[in-house]
Amino acid sequence: MLCALCDSINVTDLILLAKANTGVSKADEKKWKHHSTYDDIVAAARAGCELCKLLVASLDRGLQRPPWHEVKYKEVLLESEREGLSTGFRVEIRGNESVVPEKNGSEILNAVCFGFGEHDDVPLMLSLQAPRDRIRVVEGFQIGHYTIDPDLGSETNCKIARDWLKTCDERHYECPLVEDKELPSRVIHVGSDDRDPYILPTNGKFGKYIALSHCWGGHISIALTTQTLEEFKGKISMARLPANFRDAVLLTRRLGFEYLWIDCLCIMQDSLEDWEIESKHMGQVYHDAIFTIAASTASKSTDGILHTFTDYELSGISISLKLSKDGKPEDHVDMVLPNIKRENLGDLLRDEPLAARGWTLQEEVLSARTLFYGHQQIYWQCLHNYEAADGLRPWKVVNQRAFRYDQIKDRIHLPQGLQNPDTVKSRYVYERKNTTKEFHDSQTCRKLIEEYHKQMVVDYCSRNLTRTSDKFIAFSGIVTLVRDVLWAHGFPNSLYIAGIWSSHFRQGLIWYYKDDVSPSIQRAPSWSWATTNGKIAFNQTAFNADFTNTDIDPLLISHDVKLAGQNPFGEIKMASIVVSGSTMIMRGVDDIITNQKSKPSGYIHWDVQRNGRGRRKTAFYTCRLGKSSMFLYNPHPRESDLADRTGPSESNMEPNKIYKANNVRYKVLFIAKQGRQAHGLVLKLVAGNVGDENRDGNEMPNAEVGAADPDGSRSHAADTNVQMKTYRRVGYIWLSEKHANGNRYFDSYKWAEYEGWERETLDLI
Template identity: 30%
Template sequence: MRCTYCLGLNIQKLIDHAEVEFSGWYVPKISFYQHYPSIHELEKSADEGCDLCVLMIHAFKTSRTDDHRYYAREDSDLLSAIKEWVETSSIRISIQANHIYTATPLEEAQMLDLLQISAGEYQETSSDPDESYLQEPPTVFLQLLTPLDRPLKLGRYDIGRFKTDVDLGSDSNVAIAKNWIDTCAHHHRGCPSPDPTSFPTRVLDVGTVEDANCSLLIPKTGFISRYVALSHCWGGPIENVLLKKTLAEFQTGIDWDDLKANFQDAVIITRSLGLRYLWIDSLCIVQDDRDDWAVESTKMADLYRNAFVTISATSSPVSSHGIFQTPIEVENPGPPAVDICLSSDNRTTVSVAVFSQGDKSKVEDLRWLYIYSPLCMRGWCLQESVLSPRILHYGVSKIYWKCSRGFQSADGALPGNLFPENEFYPALSSVLYSDLARDGDSSTIVPLNKRMLMDEFYELVNQYTKRKLSYWVDKLPAFSGLAQKMHTAIGGTYLAGIWSKDIRRGLSWQKEMTWAKHALTYQAPSWSWATTNDLVNFTNPDSFEDDENLTLVESDVQLANENNPYGAVRSGYIIVRGLTMELWRTLGTISQTELESTTDFGSAQWDEPIFQGDSHGLTMRHICEVVDAETGEQSFFVEGINAEYRDMLEATVAGLDDIESKSYTVLLLSKASPTEEDQREGGHCIILEKQTEENVYRRVGLLSLSGYPLTRFKGWKTETLKLI
């Protein structure tokens, strides 16, 4: 049964309205399909059996997201909130494109796959015209779906995404994965050859689908074949791992029941793809042999780089969880999908369905997985993802693909806001895959751009520091595969996370959040970004070309294991020569009057607080230069705080007056010359704390000087310092 309003609805009518008025994710104000005059009449129609009205009411009833914070409270669903708070709840339907960004015009939409259902009109938020803005009506979405073997098109638009099987191990998902792999392996000239140039020290021989168990294979010298690698979260200790005492036993066979769920599923996937060899770290590296781990960890880059395909257990938090999961919509599917016609002339239908848990914001996509999934929060995963030329991602409800040609989703989602951003590194790829070019055809590899390669390195460090490690001692080892592959192209010496060839920019890392506290257990020298487990980024690179500002005189890094020059370190120092100035860090105040007569030259970004409970308060802190009144020569910098901020601190922090001012040394990294975009002069410096040994310092922060005349650097002192 279907009501009159729903009988009159078709996709072409919605497109006609969109061509009059459309803006990505915004509810149209004037051009839409008018449905029932109120939410009450919509609910009545649903109660009387209209199948499409049932879907709309279900979407309102099951939505409780922050998108509707003005209407729904924690104890109220959106349907109840609309009835209680919204005066005019006229139901209006429009069409949207899931893959586009907010405010995108219709011309950029290639696929239309959402019904946008709003209840009510735009409302003024205030009677004051200067403060008011238009607030959108409460809105929910239904999805448009079509069978995988029947893609739909209306005019220039694809209509609906493909229905997918939530059983990730199903024959249909295996067929999708095989098609992706085959297309990449045989038709993507821009992707590396699928044939490896090296083979792991050990792999699992998974046999065929008829085999019950698998075994550990130690191949003979020269053996080479296509193999699969697994990227996964351990999530804690794993009982059955490769040990010295089980090395011979595993070669005889590994019982199926002794494999964790993730490993069982990885074996099933490998077999279903028609492949025989699978590499899993816990089963292919001897876990109680430090020397074996040290040797094998140096091979990580080549191991993932040469894998035919990497299985990414993206949504699995622990090894016992399993790659194949049962999404919530299987247990609570909601009302069944219904069909609507493409147009009054074209009776072909497209399915209209609810979202999982009734809410579009909770629907899985690869962009969300790259930000929030367990695996993509794991430090080791970054290099595994970047180094792998082909990745088969397993989410909760869908499978996904990544190769150098881009992302794909089993439901046919198009590029845009459903896929990750900044996940491709062309300069690094030209380094990684130069020897894997198809048939020796290097034209498929982008020529190396060293400046771009360094930019990608610093972007990777930023991405890496967003992730967590089970053992922070792995800070450098978990990044070592990337550093190893970049080294030949960059040249020079790798110094515990930074490059001697780019020492000024390498030293310029800074906190991205409140602090970049140095780890209590030694991980790296104080001047390396690896000394902190907080998020860091790097300053603008344009001013780091001139090497006269700072010279690397000498360096020494003592490795924890000589077999891995990119891994953990026991100690390290660099000796540099450059311009210095004294800086006092104080809780003394600088009044507004003083600020008007004294130039504020920027801000100091301290790695750690000066006292417990300190907040960064950058807007309340000022860097000023003290000048000798008689000679006019610069004496030192001082970081003072705004008097208002001091008053606030006194009210909240005990013992503030007992915190003494402290002297530091500022070391110039680079000068910032005026540009067309920014006419201000200045410089980037690191802040150093003197140690008991003469001329030995530790890094404690970064100083950005803005509006500081370059001529004033002539008053700085040239020194040679040892940084540890």
């Protein structure tokens, strides 16, 4: 039962009202006529109005109110009534992002809100939903999202997935064709209801297959080994498969495919030789799969993929909303009060177990299409866009395409549009068709290098690896395809050196630690992000523009990488680079007295010490760099985000206070000037350099560097003529704002013009 005012609410009039209020101030907005006072709503609720009952209950919720304490909506409403300021309740229809519907006809209007006064927060928001076969369009807008089938393995959900793939293959010009590819060395033939799956050695056979992305979560009860290979070539009992694998087999069958690839059933787990061979091709496995099934919510192999949630959890209380004032009773959508938060793909990519596993990043990045299984529904992501079973998207349609990593995804998969260049529907196809090769190559590599460092490397370092020695190998599939893009777009000699690219080595060096997790000294050199076991970040502005050329820029002279196995991008025994660069001595200075003009000239991010004792925590580091005295701000690890360009204010330094500093000698290597900022690395001399104990560290060595490879670097492993000192990286410096030295101001971004730079050749380990 509804009261007369609630019964009059309809979709058509709500849309017309929203359009009429477009561009109008709140004071002049027209309001939907509803109950005027709290007592009126209570009376209607007591008379049996289901909608008013929900509204009364919602008014007991808390509202954040300045100065940031919580009060109940009911108290705020009654207070405004006592003061004669109440304007009654308002009713609005909303899309994904705003109260006012977008003009784009693909917009979904999926909520009706009840509020009062000028508060943007509303006490009651009801979700609109309808079955897929009963979705209505009003005034050019889809009304409501699709009702979800609670059984993720149902035929309804499988049909949705098949339709997504069909649409992608037939209409998405950004996406590769669904066609036969050379199969991996082994695949699982999924069998049928009458036959168990089995391992199929492919011997170069072509076909279509699906890959599984999952979390191991510890020991897996069944795996391919040298002992089980012959048995599994005959059959793998479905009863023996852990839930994740069993569900993946069932899905592959229901989606119409014969072949499935699962790492621990297609690579022999007790053969180092087989692992070395197959691990080099894992990136290609996900790249060539028709799509990848992502077991997003399963933390271990026994959790399962095909969950069923109770319909009540997402449906809750349901009330019919008419499409128009005089419409037929069957022309309605359901207004639903959800009992739990509705998940979306962003939640899965950020919060669920699969998002925390190191190996799965390259599986996501390299897959052209991914079918995600969440707690509540299924999702689809391809190079064109993403879909959810409920039809909702958290962003505007124009911002869809791949959720992230679109630069590399666009370039490692051959778009259908390149085969039909006159039919342009892809930004990438448009770029390829309408730009010169030189311009396109330049833009491609700049964007790719930015995405590689700021997104993929940062994301990867935030994830966990069961075996920390997998740091390189679990990223090698991405590296292989990034290399191919660089080679094809103007950098044919670029080499991968323990995490950085020789063609863009300076960009690869300007990262910093985001937490205090001790690094792995044996796994990677100090200058490589791969040495870390925790989160890192790159300077947020470092990729906004090209570096400015200066006379003191560093040059990569040579490199030395010793691999631990056959994979050229896998585990290493050691790595070092030789750099010809410009350096200055930096010392912590005791008894520097601040004055009113003292202001930090930038940031210093100390690396985590390898002895596990953490790093410097003092807020400021006072030092003498060359001939200049500097105050450098040392952000707290949890607050060290260079995206905050405001920096510390002058008030951070108390006037006439003596700041003590540890008088340790470091060397700063100039890395790059970029507009009004500069980047450098803090280095420390490695103990054991003969004759260096009593030196200042500023002497010029007599280095002989020999001939370089075409890419500008060469291995110096056997070069006995090169005489140089060896350093470790211990920090990163970023300078931007002006700083004071006595009564004189210096521009930090003119760091490259300072006197005192010495040119030398350094061995960095």
